[in-house]
Amino acid sequence: MKELCGIGVGRTMALGPVLRMPAALSEPELALRTTDARAEQRLVGSALATVSADLLQRGEAASGVAQDVLEAQSMMAQDPALVDEVNARIDAGSTGERAVFEAFTEFAARLTELGGYLAERAADLHDVAQRIIAVLRGVPAPGLPKSQTPYILVARDLAPADTVLLDPLLVLALVTSDGGPTSHTAILARSLSLPAVVGVDGADELLEGTTIIVDAATGRITVGPGSVELAAAEARIGALAAEQHIELAPGALRDGELLPLLANLGSSADCAQAVRLGAEGVGLFRTEFLFLDSQTAPTVAEQQAHYTSVLAAFPGQKVVVRCLDAGADKPLKFLHGGREENPALGLRGLRALRANEEVLRDQLTALAGAERATSAELWVMAPMVTDLAETRYFVELARKLGVRVAGVMAEIPSLALMADQVVLACDFVSIGTNDLTQYTMAADRMLGSVASYQDPWHPAVLRLVKLIGDAGTGAGRPIGVCGEAASDPLLSVVLVGLGATSLSMTAAALADVRAELLRYTRVEAAQLAARVLGASSAAEARALARDFVANSL
Numbered sequence: 226m227k228e229l230c231g232i233g234v235g236r237t238m239a240l241g242p243v244l245r246m247p248a249a250l251s252e253p254e255l256a257l258r259t260t261d262a263r264a265e266q267r268l269v270g271s272a273l274a275t276v277s278a279d280l281l282q283r284g285e286a287a288s289g290v291a292q293d294v295l296e297a298q299s300m301m302a303q304d305p306a307l308v309d310e311v312n313a314r315i316d317a318g319s320t321g322e323r324a325v326f327e328a329f330t331e332f333a334a335r336l337t338e339l340g341g342y343l344a345e346r347a348a349d350l351h352d353v354a355q356r357i358i359a360v361l362r363g364v365p366a367p368g369l370p371k372s373q374t375p376y377i378l379v380a381r382d383l384a385p386a387d388t389v390l391l392d393p394l395l396v397l398a399l400v401t402s403d404g405g406p407t408s409h410t411a412i413l414a415r416s417l418s419l420p421a422v423v424g425v426d427g428a429d430e431l432l433e434g435t436t437i438i439v440d441a442a443t444g445r446i447t448v449g450p451g452s453v454e455l456a457a458a459e460a461r462i463g464a465l466a467a468e469q470h471i472e473l474a475p476g477a478l479r480d481g482e483l484l485p486l487l488a489n490l491g492s493s494a495d496c497a498q499a500v501r502l503g504a505e506g507v508g509l510f511r512t513e514f515l516f517l518d519s520q521t522a523p524t525v526a527e528q529q530a531h532y533t534s535v536l537a538a539f540p541g542q543k544v545v546v547r548c549l550d551a552g553a554d555k556p557l558k559f560l561h562g563g564r565e566e567n568p569a570l571g572l573r574g575l576r577a578l579r580a581n582e583e584v585l586r587d588q589l590t591a592l593a594g595a596e597r598a599t600s601a602e603l604w605v606m607a608p609m610v611t612d613l614a615e616t617r618y619f620v621e622l623a624r625k626l627g628v629r630v631a632g633v634m635a636e637i638p639s640l641a642l643m644a645d646q647v648v649l650a651c652d653f654v655s656i657g658t659n660d661l662t663q664y665t666m667a668a669d670r671m672l673g674s675v676a677s678y679q680d681p682w683h684p685a686v687l688r689l690v691k692l693i694g695d696a697g698t699g700a701g702r703p704i705g706v707c708g709e710a711a712s713d714p715l716l717s718v719v720l721v722g723l724g725a726t727s728l729s730m731t732a733a734a735l736a737d738v739r740a741e742l743l744r745y746t747r748v749e750a751a752q753l754a755a756r757v758l759g760a761s762s763a764a765e766a767r768a769l770a771r772d773f774v775a776n777s778l
Contacts, residue, residue: 226449231400231425232680233444234411236714236737237465239377239398239420240450240458243435244370246380246387250355250362253322258315266312269321272360276353277302283390294349294389301353307332322361329354352384377439379431388413398439400446402428405679415712418733422446424677442715443771473503476728476739480746484721486739487543487729489707493531496538499732503739506542506602508655508729509707510535512549512588522560522584525591532595540600545655545705545729547634548588550574550608560584569669574609574636575619586626593627604630606655611639613646620651634707636660641689644696651702654693656725658708662686680763681710687723687758687766694724705729714741715770721747722754749777 258265277299284295301307307328314324333347359366369387370378375397382403388410391399396419404410404423414421420441431437431448438447438458447454476486487508488499499507515523515531536544551560551573560581565571578585589605596603607619610633623631632653635641638661648654658681663669665686668678681687690706697704705727706720712734718741720728730738745753756773760766 229427229446231422233441234421235441237420239439241377241397244376253326258320265321272357276356383410416733485727488732493534502732507544510546525587528591529594533598536599536601543602545604575607589626606632616650641692644693648696648700648702653703655705658710682763682766684760691723719754722750
C-alpha cells in the first residue's frame with residue numbers, strides 16, 4: 226500500500242478500480258502529399274463537417290455546461306480561418322492530416338499566449354483536431370474509455386468535451402496528473418459532484434485495474450488499500466452519502482450563526498438548478514453571455530428582459546450581478562481596439578467599461594429597471610477595481626442611474642491593500658479568488674505551465690483576504706467570496722474565519738460546503754484561519770488545516 230498526494234476537489238470520497246484514458250492519436254508524419262490537392266481538401270472538408278455535426282448532435286442531447294462546450298467545439302471545426310489555414314497547407318504540399326495538425330496546433334498556441342478566456346479554448350481545439358484526424362484515418366476518435374462497471378478515471382488531463390460527458394453512475398472519481406484547483410477539470414468535476422484529485426505526482430504510474438481510494442477532502446490517493454483502509458473508506462462514503470439527503474437549510478455555523486450560501490450563475494438557464502440545490506440567492510451572476518460574439522452591445526430593453534428573468538427566480542433574495550467583465554482576453558468588437566501584448570494586465574473589466582461609458586450606463590440602467598420589475602434584492606458590482614478612485618466612480622454612477630446597492634470586486638492586490646478606504650466608499654465587497662490568486666502569484670490561471678501557482682490556499686492570497694475581511698468587519702460592510710475557493714469545503718471555513726460574511730459557488734458544491742460549515746463555530750473558524758496564515762506555502766497551509774481538524778474536532 227502507498228499514498229499519492231494532489232489537490233482535492235470537494236469533500237467526498239470514492240473507492241474503485243483504475244481505468245485510464247486511451248492514449249492520444251500519434252502525430253501525423255511530416256511527409257509530402259502524394260494526392261491531388263483538391264481531392265485532399267475535399268476529404269478534409271468532409272471530415273470537418275462530420276466532426277462538426279457529431280459534436281453538435283451530442284451537444285443537443287446534453288444540457289447546461291456540456292451543451293455550451295460542445296456547441297462551441299462544433300463551430301471550431303468549421304471556423305473559416307482554420308479551414309483557410311488547413312487548405313493553404315495542403316496547397317503547399319502537406320497531407321490532410323498534417324495540415325489539420327499544424328493549423329490547429331498553431332491556432333491553439335496563439336490562444337494560449339493570449340491567456341484568460343481565450344486560453345481555455347486551446348484544449349478544445351486540440352480535442353477537435355484529434356477527432357478530425359481520427360475521421361481521416363478511419364479510426365475511433367479518442368475519448369472516454371468503455372466500461373460497463375463503475376471505475377475511477379485516471380488521465381493526464383481531460384478535454385472539456387470529455388469531462389462534461391462523464392456518466393456519474395459509472396465514473397466514481399477523477400484523478401489527473403496535470404491541473405490545479407481552478408482548472409477546467411476541477412470546475413467541471415464540482416459541477417458534476419464528482420470527487421477529484423488533480424495535480425497528482427505519480428498518477429501516470431497507476432495501473433489499470435488497481436484498486437484505489439480517492440479522498441477529495443485531503444487530496445490523498447491510497448493505492449492498493451488493505452482491509453482496514455477499505456472498511457474505513459466504505460464507512461466514510463456511506464456517511465457522506467447520508468449527508469447529501471439532509472433537508473436543505475440556510476447556511477450556518479455550528480453555533481447557529483447564519484452564513485448565506487449563494488450560487489454562481491453564468492446565464493438565466495442555470496437558475497432552476499441553483500434553486501433546487503438550495504441556493505439562498507445569487508452571489509455572482511456573470512453577464513458576459515449577453516455580449517460575447519455580438520457585433521454591437523445589446524440594447525437596454527434586451528438586457529433588462531434577461532436580468533428580470535434571473536431576478537424573478539429569486540423572489541425576496543439577494544442577487545449580486547457583476548457588470549460586464551470583458552477585456553482583451555475576451556475581446557468585444559464594440560468595446561476594444563487593437564491587440565494587447567499582455568491582455569491579463571490590459572484594458573479589461575471596469576477599465577474597458579470606463580473607456581466605453583455608454584455600455585456601462587446602459588447596463589446599469591437595465592439592471593435598475595429589472596429590480597423595479599421584481600421583488601428580488603439587486604446588488605451590482607464592478608469587476609477588476611483597482612483603488613478608491615475607481616470605487617467612487619462606479620458607485621456614484623450606479624446610484625445616479627438607479628442602482629440602490631453598489632459594490633466592487635476585489636481581484637487585484639492593490640484593492641486589498643487599500644481595503645480600509647474602499648469599504649467606506651461602497652456598500653459591499655466581493656472577493657474573486659480566481660483572479661486575486663492569478664495577480665498575487667503572477668501566474669495566468671489558464672496556463673498549464675504555471676498551474677501549480679494558481680492555488681487560493683497560498684498564504685499570500687489568504688493574507689490579502691484577511692485585509693479585506695478586517696476592513697469589512699471594522700466598517701460594518703458585507704464581504705462576500707465568489708471565486709472557486711468558496712467551493713472548497715475546508716477552505717470555505719478558512720474564508721469565514723478571515724471575515725467572509727457570505728459564500729458563493731457552483732450550485733453543485735452547496736451541499737458539501739453547507740455540511741462542512743456546520744462542524745465549526747465562529748471561534749473555531751477564526752482559529753483555523755489564524756493557523757493557516759502562518760504557513761509558508763499552499764501545501765503547508767492545507768496540511769496545517771487538516772491537522773487542526775484532526776486534533777480539534
